[in-house]
Amino acid sequence: MLYPQKWKVPKDVLDDDAPPIEYEGKLLAQARDQYHAKLNPIQVRTYVNEKDATWQDSYTKLLAWNQTQYKRHMDELFLLPTAPVAMPRAYWLEQFFLSSQLIVIEPSEDGWQRVQSAMEHHEGYDYDMDILNKVFDRDVWLELRKDFSERRLRVCGKAYDNI
Template identity: 30%
Template sequence: MYGASHDLVLIFPKDWSEGTSEQAKAIDNIRSKHPHIHLRPMDVISTSKGDATWRDSLTKFQSFSLTEWTRILAFDSDSLVLNTMDHYFLSPMAPLAVPRAYWLNEKDTDIAKQVLGSHVMLLEPSKARYDKIIKEALQSGEFDMEVINHMFRDSAMILPHRRLALLTGEFRAKNHSQYLAPDEDEEWNAMAEVSRASLVHFSDWPLPKPWKHRTSKQWSDALPDCPKNEPNRDDRPKCADRVMWTGFYEDYDRLKDQECGILHGHKNH
């Protein structure tokens, strides 16, 4: 994956490794095609709170149990890797390092009240810390972001959100000052941001997550604007936001069919 020099680990539901289900066949396909990937079946950790879209998001905390490794860069399944991320392992050691949830924080928000993101986490696995996090998550019934903020708000190391915590929703936004901070006056260039970014996270609610079926209306309603009077630019295509945004979904769909096509009625090649 983009020349990654570190181990790659895939966490997946434990029942996917058993029997002859389509999910089990998909895992077997990954095992056969990518023998270098470490496959780790895990229990799904859920909350009964809120929308079903995010109920199983606590499962990401299983990353803290991977004590065979000293450090893990964990990111959600609704993400697309755009460039190598090896350099993040050169960051100072810390139990947890995360970017801020930049889209939730205003410039004048008190530093102690700024929200941490949880869709990408650089963490040090620890059995004791894992037990503590799972206990907190199950007792509170909160989602992953709330749990991370409650437990690590005063201790997490902050990673720059730009390049690492990019959201697909940013390409539908009119104001990019929160993402561009501290260079709020910089001109937004969708193509340049994608070329520099390491990871993009799919976040276009109410458009379904990229592995789910979406209707043509949901798609058209979510498309970034494409002004008819947009001028030609030398450093980007016309309607660059839409071009980049649709490209993310097209790439995800292609990779989904390539690696997990059996789950969607396609034959893998």
């Protein structure tokens, strides 16, 4: 689990003599202690946009591609076949675009190099969603859609027609 290095995580949540900690630190300690999450402090990646700061820290999530010690992230949530990335379609946009709100990835050195290069050479006000749509094209999504629908049909007896 990646988290901003400025968040302090206690060694022992139940230690009454420990200095007070922020809510985030308590939650991270709980994830570590109760759910055996591996915590990895990182420096937040910021792209400064003076006109709109809303998504300026969104590059941070792209660091997940560099977690190559793992095979896949969030795989237990889906019946997805092997693919470099799986993202839902940004249904609110008229043109085809993938959303970065939820991403299932297969970390790889090649994927990380491509994402990192796109972050370093972004155009205008490109944010995480724009970067990923440039790096991973529509064909990845269409192939995943077909495979997922076929797997769901086998497992649940019902295919998705409209994803």
